[in-house]
Amino acid sequence: MSMTMPPLKLFLPFLFFALLASSASCDDEDSSSFSFPSFTSLSLQNLTLLGDAYLRDGLVGLTRDVSVPSSSSGSVVYPSPLLFFDPDSNTTASFSTRFTFSVTSPNPNSFGDGLTFFLSPDNETLGSPGGFLGLVNSSQLTKNRFIAIEFDTRQDPHFGDPGGDHVGLDINSLESIQTADPALQGIDLKNGDSVTAWIDYKNDLRKLLVFLSYTNKKPDEPLLSVNIDLSPYLKEFVYLGFSASTEGSTELHWIESWSFETFGFLPMRPKSHPHNVSDSSVIVRPPISVPESGSEHRKRLGLGLGIAGPAFFCAGLLAFGYITIRKWRKIQTVKSFKAEIMTGPREFSYRELKFASKGFHSSRILGHGAFGTVYKAYFAHSGSEAAVKRSKHSHEGKTEFMAELSIIACLRHKNLVQLQGWCVEKGELLLVYDFMPNGSLDKVLYNESQDALNWNYRQNIAIGLASVLTYLHQECEQQVIHRDIKTSNVLLDGNFNPRLGDFGLARLMDHDKSPVSTLTAGTMGYLAPEYLQYGKATEKTDVFSYGIVILEVACGRRPIERDQGNQKMVNLVDWVWGLHSEGNIIEAADRRLNGEFNVEEMRKLLLVGLSCANPDSAMRPSMRRVLQMLVNEAAPPTVPRSKPSLSFSNSLPLALEDIVSESDNEKEEDEEEGNLKAPCSVLCQIRVD
Structure with a gap:
């Protein structure tokens, strides 16, 4: 009898620990x-x-x-x-x-x-x-x-x-x-x-x-x-x-x-084991009384304990392993969920996007950009639509892809084009966005084959863009400078609500930090004079671009247009400012509206556009102030009768002739997309000493 006790004494603490752990696991269920x-x-x-x-x-x-x-x-x-x-x-x-x-x-x-x-x-x-x-x-x-x-x-x-x-x-x-x-x-x-x-x-x-x-x-x-x-x-x-x-x-x-x-679900419990004598499902029947000697009794008891000991040990190991694995899986699930929250947009497979866009067929092309082509995708399993941006296979294309993915994935605003996901596979760089049924603002604004945007839509577009730029400039943890605000980058959803897109040129900045000089990027016709001069993008350069877009929305004219009468290039800002100096700014309103607009609201919109497009960056309002003016929480801006002129002591990064020549080449490419880019020399009209 004494010879069989040590194995039992050794196993009892382990069995107690296993049962205690199992009990704790059950008690943790909320x-x-x-x-x-x-x-x-x-x-x-x-x-x-x-x-x-x-x-x-x-x-x-x-x-x-x-x-x-x-x-x-x-x-x-x-x-x-x-x-x-x-x-x-x-x-x-x-x-x-x-x-x-x-x-x-x-x-x-x-x-x-x-x-x-x-x-x-x-x-x-x-x-x-x-x-x-x-x-x-x-x-x-x-x-x-x-x-x-x-x-x-x-x-x-x-x-x-x-x-x-x-x-x-x-x-x-x-x-x-x-x-x-x-x-x-x-x-x-x-x-x-x-x-x-x-x-x-x-x-x-x-x-x-x-x-x-x-x-x-x-x-x-x-x-x-x-x-x-x-x-x-x-x-x-x-x-x-x-x-x-x-x-x-x-x-x-x-x-x-x-x-x-x-x-809807029952938490899984450790399975019972047939050799576990503590399992209440085991039925024990009373043995038939048979006389036996003391030595035979000791042999049988020793044999039983010899078999039961390892069985108990294995059962304990299984219970301990089950608990350990379950807790490990919970930790992994939490980590996976945290990773999902951090990354936000999901990763698509190349096969899924290729099938949804019919092999990136030319009939699915929605538009072209500086760094790639955008295709319409239809996902049959969900019945949903999306826009897939396919970046060019170049160093610039990769840089733009990474900038857009890293910035817009962290942003969320009702007037932003929402990023659904991405794909980096088979040498392709693909971004998946919500599909905007009404396309880009420039195509709707200048489409002669359809009715002009009514006044309510135009007001809503101006307010929506001001709201999202206020968010980017002042409400994000890091300030976001878009650097390419233009009508072709403003998309319209099914209700003609504006959604700002194309963050390939966007940059993150810490609030209250001075900007650094970079290579000038963006679209001629929308670039602020000081940005062209010094290459420093700030929130005020975005405000200038916004002012140009708002004047386009109000007037129905491009930043630079050729006069139908004398074929001279007409600067939109100069044209509106000239009418303002004559006291007839309301004459700049889009004639296709047929006068169906609120005169005072139109006057305010035109003045806000001129205020934002002021050549002097110090005189431009912040986007928060613009939003307050548009929603009648602040008085309209005071705009001088004469357009301010600027004088730069340093030379431009490029000669004006080079910029004009470059712009003419860009113009030929963009006319196919319905997006005329304006020559810098005509837009800015800045004097160089």
Whole structure:
């Protein structure tokens, strides 16, 4: 008997350790559901309040309760993350949540901006006050990651809101993927009545549904139904909560109750082993009593322990290995998810892009650029369209490709052409963008075969471009200088909203740092005089290019045109400034509009264009100031009657004759694309000492 004890004594600690580890693994599984019928002081043990959020009378208030208008932001977060993805079965959970909320204001004329229900990998999600719904920071719109259902109570044109009250699905951006009007089901989001919302996501159907009702009965039909796969955004553990914000209002946001559950997959457990005597599924029958001697009893016991010992040891090793591998896989999944967040756009295969563009067939060409050709691609499996930019096989093409990919992949704004992905394969450099159905601004603006852009579209284009340039110049972590703003690089979506594209010449700069001299790049006709002289691109050189584009939009004329009467080259800036000096600037308005525009708004747009195209860079406004003027938050600019002249003491980088000759060659190439580039000598009219 004593001879069989040492193996058992050696194995018992290991068995205890294995069982303890297995038990800990099971205990780590988070609860898949919770419920708050109301909110009490005890609820604070299971909730995290951020910003201006507070608890009062069984309700959670998300924004300040004040009698005077203010800007406020608050969030409430369930502090324990829930498991949404099982790497062992490669399954994403479905989920369902129900909550009751109300939006009201002590001042019936002071409302804005709304609240959201969100899912986020961050448990400290708190955005800026104002029109940001408490989800994102005003200076870093792309920092926070989330899936959110917004219950918006104010129309914000910066995020493409369709109207006042609306419900929308947002993913990592406040520009909703899809929206719905609650008034269609008789719901007023801000009348102060309690509204119950149900949000269901069914992973097997790849569908998200939102229901609203004034009662506790769930409607038969959803208000919002979105066909979408959320699995790329639900990687393992995710935090849940609500956020809200106000922008100079007294709007109050209350959460009255909340329940949540996940379903659709069961976390895998370690499999039982047939030789594990602790397995409760083993049936032990009483043995038949047979007399036996003491020596035979000891032999049988020793044999049994000799067999059971290694079996226990193997079972323990298997359990320990299973736990270790599972934890390693979770770590790898988290790393993979972080890498996916960092890279953003996905990598396409060359075969996929070649098939979608019919082998880059000439019939799919959308346009040509300095560094490559753009093709239309159709992906049959998803029914979606995209634009594929195929860079030239050259050193410049590679440089442009890397610049565009590294810069635009980190940017997100509703007036930017969104990058979907990229491909570096078979010696090809390919960038995949959202497809813009209405093409480039220059082709629409100068297409004689179709009706002219109406005034509302033109105003929207001017404001949209000002908004995105404000974002690039002042709201990104690093300032982005585009360097090639022109009508052919402004694309129009299905609703003629402007999208700025082609970041191949763009440069990143630290804020408040002096620019360095570079080789002059861009398109003649849009380049600022000081950029041509010193080769230093700044935000003011972008402002100059914007001014030229705005004058084109208002006048319907190119930067440089040949006069039909005397065949002389006419400078657009000089022509508009001449009319301004005569007090007849409104005569510059595009005649194809037939006078169907607001005269004062047109006058303001022309003055803003001249102010931006001022030869003196110090006199040009910032893009933020331009945006404020266009949306009537600042007075129109004061533009001198006579166009200022400049005098440079240094010689130009190139002789004017060389620039004119070079521009003439570029002009011949660009006329095929409908993009006439202006000679520098005609555009700038600068005096060289």
